[in-house]
Amino acid sequence: MIRFDRVAVIGVGLIGGSFALALKQARLCGHVVGIGRSAANLALAKDMGIVDSVATQAGDADLILVATPVAQFASVLAAIAPRLKPGAIVTDAGSTKRDVVAAARAALGARISRFVPAHPIAGAEQSGAAAASAELFRGRRVVLAPLPENSPESLQAVEAAWAACGARVSRMSPEEHDAVFAAVSHLPHLLAYALVHEFAGRDNSAQLFGYAAGGFRDFTRIASSHPEMWRDICVANREPLLAELERYAGKLRALRALLERGDGAALEKLFAEARAARERWLSGEVE
Amino acid sequence: MIRFDRVAVIGVGLIGGSFALALKQARLCGHVVGIGRSAANLALAKDMGIVDSVATQAGDADLILVATPVAQFASVLAAIAPRLKPGAIVTDAGSTKRDVVAAARAALGARISRFVPAHPIAGAEQSGAAAASAELFRGRRVVLAPLPENSPESLQAVEAAWAACGARVSRMSPEEHDAVFAAVSHLPHLLAYALVHEFAGRDNSAQLFGYAAGGFRDFTRIASSHPEMWRDICVANREPLLAELERYAGKLRALRALLERGDGAALEKLFAEARAARERWLSGEVE
Numbered sequence: 001m002i003r004f005d006r007v008a009v010i011g012v013g014l015i016g017g018s019f020a021l022a023l024k025q026a027r028l029c030g031h032v033v034g035i036g037r038s039a040a041n042l043a044l045a046k047d048m049g050i051v052d053s054v055a056t057q058a059g060d061a062d063l064i065l066v067a068t069p070v071a072q073f074a075s076v077l078a079a080i081a082p083r084l085k086p087g088a089i090v091t092d093a094g095s096t097k098r099d100v101v102a103a104a105r106a107a108l109g110a111r112i113s114r115f116v117p118a119h120p121i122a123g124a125e126q127s128g129a130a131a132a133s134a135e136l137f138r139g140r141r142v143v144l145a146p147l148p149e150n151s152p153e154s155l156q157a158v159e160a161a162w163a164a165c166g167a168r169v170s171r172m173s174p175e176e177h178d179a180v181f182a183a184v185s186h187l188p189h190l191l192a193y194a195l196v197h198e199f200a201g202r203d204n205s206a207q208l209f210g211y212a213a214g215g216f217r218d219f220t221r222i223a224s225s226h227p228e229m230w231r232d233i234c235v236a237n238r239e240p241l242l243a244e245l246e247r248y249a250g251k252l253r254a255l256r257a258l259l260e261r262g263d264g265a266a267l268e269k270l271f272a273e274a275r276a277a278r279e280r281w282l283s284g285e286v287e
Numbered sequence: 288m289i290r291f292d293r294v295a296v297i298g299v300g301l302i303g304g305s306f307a308l309a310l311k312q313a314r315l316c317g318h319v320v321g322i323g324r325s326a327a328n329l330a331l332a333k334d335m336g337i338v339d340s341v342a343t344q345a346g347d348a349d350l351i352l353v354a355t356p357v358a359q360f361a362s363v364l365a366a367i368a369p370r371l372k373p374g375a376i377v378t379d380a381g382s383t384k385r386d387v388v389a390a391a392r393a394a395l396g397a398r399i400s401r402f403v404p405a406h407p408i409a410g411a412e413q414s415g416a417a418a419a420s421a422e423l424f425r426g427r428r429v430v431l432a433p434l435p436e437n438s439p440e441s442l443q444a445v446e447a448a449w450a451a452c453g454a455r456v457s458r459m460s461p462e463e464h465d466a467v468f469a470a471v472s473h474l475p476h477l478l479a480y481a482l483v484h485e486f487a488g489r490d491n492s493a494q495l496f497g498y499a500a501g502g503f504r505d506f507t508r509i510a511s512s513h514p515e516m517w518r519d520i521c522v523a524n525r526e527p528l529l530a531e532l533e534r535y536a537g538k539l540r541a542l543r544a545l546l547e548r549g550d551g552a553a554l555e556k557l558f559a560e561a562r563a564a565r566e567r568w569l570s571g572e573v574e
Contacts, residue, residue, distance in 0.1 A: 058546045067447050077506035141498060183486065185501040188506045189366065190542060191478060195560040198538045200564035209568040211428060212471040213408050215512075218505040219475045223565050225502075227558035235551045242546055249539060251485045252532060255477060259529055264522045274480045278510050279489035 004158040005030045008061035010076055012036050012045040015093045015120060016067030017132025020050050022165035025134040032060060036068075045129035062084045063161065071232045073100055077115075084108075090115045091158045093161035095181065095229075096144040097174035099236040113149040116158040117174060118142055119181075120167060127226065138166030145174040182240035187248060189230055190241065192223040239281040289447040291319045295348035297363055299323050302380045302407060303354030304419025307337050309452035309512040312421040320348060323355075332416035345373045350448065353379040358519045360387055361368060364394035365401075371395075377402045378445045382433040382468065382516075384461035386523040399435040403445040405429055406468075407454060422548065425453030432461040469527035474535060476517055476530065479510040 007023060009016040012034040023029040031257045034042050034051030035058065042054045058064045058080045066076055072279040073094065080090070090108075094100040097117050104115045132279050142162040146155055172180065234241060258266045294310060296303040299321040310316040319328050321338030322345065343366045345351045353363055367377070377395075381387040384404050391402045400475045408428040429449040430502065433442055449456050459467065486495045521528060544551045 005423075023500065030311050040491050103483035112498075121498065140531070141500075143498070180491075180494060180498050184495050184503050188503055191482070191539075192506060193558050194538045194542055195475065195478070195535065196561040196565050198535060202559060204467075205564070207467060208471050209564075211408065211467050212568065213428075213432070215509040217569070218474055218508045219479060220565055221505045222502040223558075223561050224569075225558075225562070226563055227555045231293075232553045232555055234546060235549050238546045238549060242543065243538060245543055245546070247483060248482065249536065251476075251481045252536060255481055256529065256532055259521060259525045260520050262525060264518045266367050267521055267523055268514045268518035270484050270509075271480050273487060274483040274510045275512070275514060277492070278483050281499065282504075284439055 001028075002157050003028055003030075004061075004063040004157075004161070005031065006059070006061045006063075007031070008033045008035060008055075008058035008064045008068050009051065009073075009173045010058065010064065010080075011068035012042060012051060012129050012132075012133045013067060014127050014129075014136070015028055015122065016065060017048075017050045018022060018122070018127040018134065018136035019044055019065055019067065019093070019165060020045075021118075021132055021134035023161060024049075028161065028164045028284060029063070034090075041129050044192075045132075048129060048132070050129055050132055057083060057180045059083070060088075062088055063157070064090045065087065066090065066094075069229055069232055070096055070100060070236055074103040074107060077104055081111060082098060082107050084111055086113065087153045087175060088091045088114060089157050091118050093118065093120050095185070095233050096236040097177045101145070101147065101174050112147065114154060115147065115151055116154055117145040117147065118162065119145070119177065120162065136167070137162070140167050142167040142169045144171045145177045146171060173221035178237050179240045179243075182237055186237055186241050187244040189222050189225060190234065190245065191248070192220045193230070196220050196223045199259065230279060240252055288315075289444050290315055290317075291348075291444075293346070293348045293350075293436040294318070295320045295342075295345035295351045296338065297322045297345065297351065297353050297367075298355035298359075299329060299338060299416050299419075300354060301414050301423070303352055303511045304332055304335075304337045304410065304411070304416040305421065306352055306354065306380070306407075306448075306452060307332075308419055308421035310426060310448060311336075313451035315451045316350070317450065320346065324464045328416050333420075334403060335416060335419070337416055337419055344370060346370070347375075349375055349439065350444070351375065353377065353381075354362045356516055356519055357381045357383060357387060357523055360398070361390040361394060363499055364391055368395050368398060369403065371398055374500045375401060375462050375530035376441045376444050378405050378448075380405065380407050382406060382472070383450050383523040384430075384464045386563060388434065388461050389430070395517055400432065400438060401441060402434070403437055403441050404432040404434070405445060405449065406432070406464065407449065407452075411421075413472070421515045422453070424449065429454040431458045432464045465524050469524055473524055473528050474531040476509050477521065477532065477536070478510060479507045483507050483510045501541060 007029045020032045031049045033055045045051045158171050294316045307319045307402045331339045368396045446456050
C-alpha cells in the first residue's frame with residue numbers, strides 16, 4: 001500500500017484542507033505541512049489538526065498538492081521546482097488543465113514527469129480551512145489528466161491518494177478535460193452570472209428580484225461562486241468556453257424561432273426530451 | 288370577515304388542492320366542490336378531505352378557482368359562464384395573465400367584472416392532489432392582476448382568500464405581470480431546458496452528464512418542470528419572453544466579447560456584481 005511520509009499542501013482551503021484530512025483519516029500519510037498566503041488560515045488549519053506544521057517551503061515532501069487559485073500556479077511551481085526531492089510527486093486541484101500543464105512545463109522543465117495533473121469535482125461555495133472535511137471527496141469524481149512523461153508509478157500514487165479520499169478516479173487528456181468542463185461547468189456558471197447581472201442592471205431590478213422565487217434561486221446558485229476563481233477559469237479555458245457559448249447561442253436561436261412561430265408542439269417536444277434526459281441522469285442511468 | 292359558503296375548485300392539483308386545504312384550515316369556507324378531468328385524482332382529493340364532493344359543474348358556488356392548465360381556460364370559463372350564481376366570484380391560478388384575461392373576456396362577456404385574475408407563485412415540480420398542502424402558500428407571493436371592471440368587493444374577497452392561505456398578496460396589471468414573469472421565471476426555464484437539450488443531443492452526452500455535478504443539477508432543476516404547462520406558458524407569453532430572450536442574448540454577446548479579448552478584470556467585475564446582487568436578494572434586502 002502506498003504511503004506518503006511527508007505531504008505538503010500549498011493552499012490549505014476547502015480542497016487542500018479536505019485532501020489532508022482525508023489522507024490522515026485513511027492513514028495514508030505521516031506529517032502534513034501547510035503552506036499558504038494567509039497566516040490566519042494556516043493557524044486555523046493547524047488548530048483544526050488539518051496540518052501538523054506550517055512552512056514557507058514544501059521542503060522534503062514526498063507528495064505535494066497545489067491547491068491555490070490557478071493563476072498562482074506559475075509562481076508556486078517555480079518556487080518548488082529547484083527544491084524538489086528525488087522521487088517526490090506533485091499534483092494539483094485546478095479546475096482547468098491545459099493552462100496548468102503549460103505552467104507546470106514552464107516551471108518544472110525536465111521535472112515535468114513528476115507532475116500529475118488532477119481535478120477533484122467538489123463544490124466550492126464555501127472556502128477556507130474552516131470548511132474542510134475528510135468526507136468532501138467521498139463518492140465525488142476526480143479526473144486525472146496524465147502527461148506522456150508521467151511514470152506509471154507516479155500515476156498510481158496520485159490515483160491511490162484520491163481513491164483513499166473516497167473519490168471515483170478517472171482519466172482524460174487535458175484537452176478533453178477542458179472541453180468537457182467548459183460544457184458542464186464553466187458554461188452554466190457564465191449563464192447564471194449573466195442572468196443575475198442582466199436583472200441587477202435594470203431600472204426595475206428591485207421589482208424583478210422581489211418576484212423571483214425558488215426556481216430562480218436554484219438556477220442562479222452558482223452565480224454566488226467566487227468571482228476571482230471564475231475569472232481565472234474563464235480566461236484560462238476561454239477557447240472551449242467560447243465554443244460552448246456559441247453552440248448554446250445557436251440553441252437559443254432555434255428556440256427563438258419556435259417561439260416566434262408559436263410552435264407549441266415543437267416546444268413541448270424539446271421540453272419533454274430535456275426533462276427525460278435530466279431524469280435519466282438523476283436516476284443514475286447516465287454515468 | 289369574508290366567508291365563502293360554497294367553493295368550487297376546477298383542477299384539484301397541487302395549487303387547487305392546496306388552496307382548498309388552506310381555506311378549510313382558515314375556516315373561511317363551507318363546502319368545497321372538486322371538478323376535474325381525472326376521476327382518480329378527484330377520488331383521491333375526496334379521500335384526503337381536500338374536497339367535500341365531486342361534480343361536473345361549479346353549480347351555486349360563491350367562489351370558483353380555475354386551476355387547470357392555462358390552455359383549458361377558454362372551455363372551462365365558457366362552461367361556467369351561463370350558470371354563474373349572482374354575486375359569485377371567479378379567480379384563477381394561471382402563470383400568465385394577458386391570455387387568461389382575453390379568454391375570460393371572451394367567455395364571460397358582461398360577467399367579466401366577477402373575474403379577478405391571480406397568480407400564486409408556488410413551486411410546481413410535484414403535481415396532483417396527492418401533493419397538496421394547506422401550507423403551500425405560506426409566505427409565498429400571490430399577484431392579483433385586477434381588471435378595470437372588478438368591483439372593490441370582489442378584489443377584497445379574492446385578496447382575503449389568498450391572505451387566509453398565508454400568502455403575501457400584491458397587485459400588478461396583467462401586462463406588468465407578464466413582463467416581470469417572462470424575466471424572472473419563464474426565461475430561466477427556457478434557458479435550463481435549452482442547456483439540458485443541447486447536451487442530450489450530443490455524441491458524447493453520456494460523458495457530459497457523467498461529469499455534471501451539483502452546480503449543473505441546481506442550474507437545471509427547473510428543466511424537470513412539466514413540459515405541457517411550460518409549452519402553454521411560453522406560447523401564451525411569447526412576446527415578452529422573446530424580448531427577454533433577446534436582451535439575454537445581448538448579454539451573452541457582451542460576455543463573449545470580454546472572453547475573446549481575455550478581459551479578466553471586466554469578467555471579475557461582472558461576476559462580483561452579480562454575486563453581490565444575488566447575496567442582497569437572498570439576505571432579503573431586495574423586496
